[in-house]
Amino acid sequence: MNGIRLRVGTVVVLAGALAIGLRGQTADESRFAIVQNLGLPAIDEGVVVDSTHRPGAEVELRRAAIRASVARSAGNGGGSRYVPGRVIVKFKDTASEGARASAMSSVSRTAVMGARPNYADFDIVRIDPAEDPEAAALALGQRPEVLYAQAAYRIHSLFKPNDPMYAEYQWNLPLINMERAWDIQPLAGSSITVAVVDTGLAYQNATITANIPAFRDDEGTLYPALGNVTIPYAAAPQLVGAGNAGRIVAPHDFIWDSTTPLDFDGHGTHVSGTVGQLTNDGIGTAGVAFNVKLMPVKVIESTWDYLFGAPHEGDDSDLALGIRYAADNGAKIINMSIGRTGAAGSAPVVESAMRYAVGKGVFIAVAAGNGYEDGNPVEVIAEIASRLPGAVSVAAVDPAKAHAYYSTSGSYVELSAPGGSERGFDRYGFVWQQTFDYRFTETYLNPPDSYTAPRFDVLAYVGYIGTSMATPHVSGVAAMLMQQGITNPAAIEDALEKGAIDLGTPGRDDLFGFGLIDARAALRGLGLAR
Amino acid sequence: MRLGALFLLGSLFAATASADDRPPTFAIRPFFLFAEQSFAAVDTFDATFGHSYGPFFGGGGQVVIHDRFVVEVSASRFQKDGQRAFLSNGVSYPLGIPLTATITPIEVTGGYRFRLSSRVRPYVAAGVGTWSYKETSSFADPDDNVDTRHAGWVVNGGAEFRLHKWVGLAVDAEYSHVPGILGQGGISQQAGESDLGGVAGRVKVIIGR
Numbered sequence: 001m002n003g004i005r006l007r008v009g010t011v012v013v014l015a016g017a018l019a020i021g022l023r024g025q026t027a028d029e030s031r032f033a034i035v036q037n038l039g040l041p042a043i044d045e046g047v048v049v050d051s052t053h054r055p056g057a058e059v060e061l062r063r064a065a066i067r068a069s070v071a072r073s074a075g076n077g078g079g080s081r082y083v084p085g086r087v088i089v090k091f092k093d094t095a096s097e098g099a100r101a102s103a104m105s106s107v108s109r110t111a112v113m114g115a116r117p118n119y120a121d122f123d124i125v126r127i128d129p130a131e132d133p134e135a136a137a138l139a140l141g142q143r144p145e146v147l148y149a150q151a152a153y154r155i156h157s158l159f160k161p162n163d164p165m166y167a168e169y170q171w172n173l174p175l176i177n178m179e180r181a182w183d184i185q186p187l188a189g190s191s192i193t194v195a196v197v198d199t200g201l202a203y204q205n206a207t208i209t210a211n212i213p214a215f216r217d218d219e220g221t222l223y224p225a226l227g228n229v230t231i232p233y234a235a236a237p238q239l240v241g242a243g244n245a246g247r248i249v250a251p252h253d254f255i256w257d258s259t260t261p262l263d264f265d266g267h268g269t270h271v272s273g274t275v276g277q278l279t280n281d282g283i284g285t286a287g288v289a290f291n292v293k294l295m296p297v298k299v300i301e302s303t304w305d306y307l308f309g310a311p312h313e314g315d316d317s318d319l320a321l322g323i324r325y326a327a328d329n330g331a332k333i334i335n336m337s338i339g340r341t342g343a344a345g346s347a348p349v350v351e352s353a354m355r356y357a358v359g360k361g362v363f364i365a366v367a368a369g370n371g372y373e374d375g376n377p378v379e380v381i382a383e384i385a386s387r388l389p390g391a392v393s394v395a396a397v398d399p400a401k402a403h404a405y406y407s408t409s410g411s412y413v414e415l416s417a418p419g420g421s422e423r424g425f426d427r428y429g430f431v432w433q434q435t436f437d438y439r440f441t442e443t444y445l446n447p448p449d450s451y452t453a454p455r456f457d458v459l460a461y462v463g464y465i466g467t468s469m470a471t472p473h474v475s476g477v478a479a480m481l482m483q484q485g486i487t488n489p490a491a492i493e494d495a496l497e498k499g500a501i502d503l504g505t506p507g508r509d510d511l512f513g514f515g516l517i518d519a520r521a522a523l524r525g526l527g528l529a530r
Numbered sequence: 531m532r533l534g535a536l537f538l539l540g541s542l543f544a545a546t547a548s549a550d551d552r553p554p555t556f557a558i559r560p561f562f563l564f565a566e567q568s569f570a571a572v573d574t575f576d577a578t579f580g581h582s583y584g585p586f587f588g589g590g591g592q593v594v595i596h597d598r599f600v601v602e603v604s605a606s607r608f609q610k611d612g613q614r615a616f617l618s619n620g621v622s623y624p625l626g627i628p629l630t631a632t633i634t635p636i637e638v639t640g641g642y643r644f645r646l647s648s649r650v651r652p653y654v655a656a657g658v659g660t661w662s663y664k665e666t667s668s669f670a671d672p673d674d675n676v677d678t679r680h681a682g683w684v685v686n687g688g689a690e691f692r693l694h695k696w697v698g699l700a701v702d703a704e705y706s707h708v709p710g711i712l713g714q715g716g717i718s719q720q721a722g723e724s725d726l727g728g729v730a731g732r733v734k735v736i737i738g739r
Contacts, residue, residue, distance in 0.1 A: 180669070183669060184627065184669050484625050484626065485623050485624055485625050485626060486616055486618075486623040486625075487623070488618070488621065488623075490618065490619065491616065491618035491619065491621065491623055494616075494618040494619070495616050495618065498720075520669075523625070524614060524625070524627060524667075524669055524674075525614040525615055525616040525623075525625040525627065526614060526615060526616060526617070526715075526716045526717045526720065527578070527614055527629050527631075527665050527667055527676070527716045527717065528571070528574050528575070528578050528629075528631055528665055528712065528716050528717055528718055529663065529665055529676045529678075529711060529712055529714065529715060529716045529718055530665065530674060530675075530676050530714075530715040530716045
């Protein structure tokens, strides 16, 4: 039946696209276009049992490898920690144009000032891609005219997926006492806007045309060019269906420089679902703050964004722009289920943006990282959060409230939330939400002879695992706290931490931070004596 | 009932024993009490009620011997509706969740009265008491509500004015210290406040000579 629906849907979408001619936002009109609001509603595949979206899974590793390989094919230095040819610089306000030019030329003869992006308080200096941007940034940072300089480090999502349904699958919400929290605040954040700074969101129907080039995977296998293709795209019904399209606020895409941040990955849609999936409608899964407004801000480039020819790759500068944009456009909570590893303090551009946002009254939740079994490296963005009252880094627990095997530990871990684990729990250890059925989107995981264009109109309830999944629990509860009356980001952090269920070593510890968030305890606040 | 009858008998006895204008050598006198207390736990009460003072209503009885020595037993009650809150960095955030606090002190004091004039008797007293404290709020589990009692001590001083042969008006100030109830949890713990007492201005209407 679903096969028939898929075929019929494809024919109708193609016909519609051809009939009206393709108009839409593009970065490269000849290669990629989106026709907004043209397309059929999503096809619901129900629960898709998928154990691949978890840290360390073989398929997950292949996803990352292909993404890096695709980037290398495109000459973008995929696999390196930074984007070649770019240095992010913040000059002192007192530095003259001449002094700035002198500073740039002193570190690289090829350095050229790029146009300052919207929402930036920093500049992008272009250098020869063959040059070492870290060395250039280090030299530039030592100049008296410069406040900070850094390479354009890539950021990425921190998730791991699998399937649906509250009573059977959503152990994660009772674990943080959500049912009793909803008793206290049935509005569930209706006046609050949560910005999900991520891979985008499946928030509208559309028809996409793209010219997909050939690429080689991580093993050198050639995947043929698909040429000009028309791709159906559908909104996630459990996020914006049933007349809820109005909950989407000021969407923006910093990967395509557009106002159409469509998710070509599934991560951002899944994360948004945990924040605010439509709830109590008798369908699918529940979300934490199910009445919030959602602001999709795309700062992560997916494999398909690469192949579609996106102009930006998703580095620290894109993240900083996304944070500033969200703060300037009404977001009160920013969810950042993203991160990168590196030396603590190596993302001043992101830190500056986070301080700016918190200074404007925005609370930020950041994933603490999934690298515990991979050397437990420092997560740069999460580390910033730990030094900023009003921003928190979020570790993950499994359904038994134990430390999730992948959840990065460190002095910067501040809170824990359900991130899931398949170890010992199988499918019942995943965090489930509606997002794309990866079998229709991640076609590059197939052998070349069955590699086809993706379709983004087939949605399902899919389970993911990771600190990316833990973080939106905190963002959702924070939204409810803000609606309840705690308007200061630092006070929200304080309430979450003081209301947390202490796990592990008594007091704050490096695995759980202050403990597992307790939505009811945080929302209920305190009496005089108890 | 029995206590009321005792007061009435005492008053009659006092009246009988001093048919002239001289104070009786022994008198038992009931009184009504109104007090306005400024609580020591300022931040705690501010966060919950919007201010840190409130009224107590009650009554009690006194035994006065030779017009100089007095032993007093009183009971009073404070009850107020507020809302649960969160206190962070000195700022309180009301959460709109209804809360009711009830304080019921029972105090026993002993004091000395000075003969300033025929109509005015300044006095000082000190004593101990037991404070019952109940706190209930919406969305509470049984364990979330508070029902406890703890001992404390008081000192007070003021003056009694004779308005009529059978009616006196006493005005005093009382300081109470009540540890052990606040400071174990809730806003009071966050605020570092552990005293349920405070300073009260009290007015007593005394029946009897």
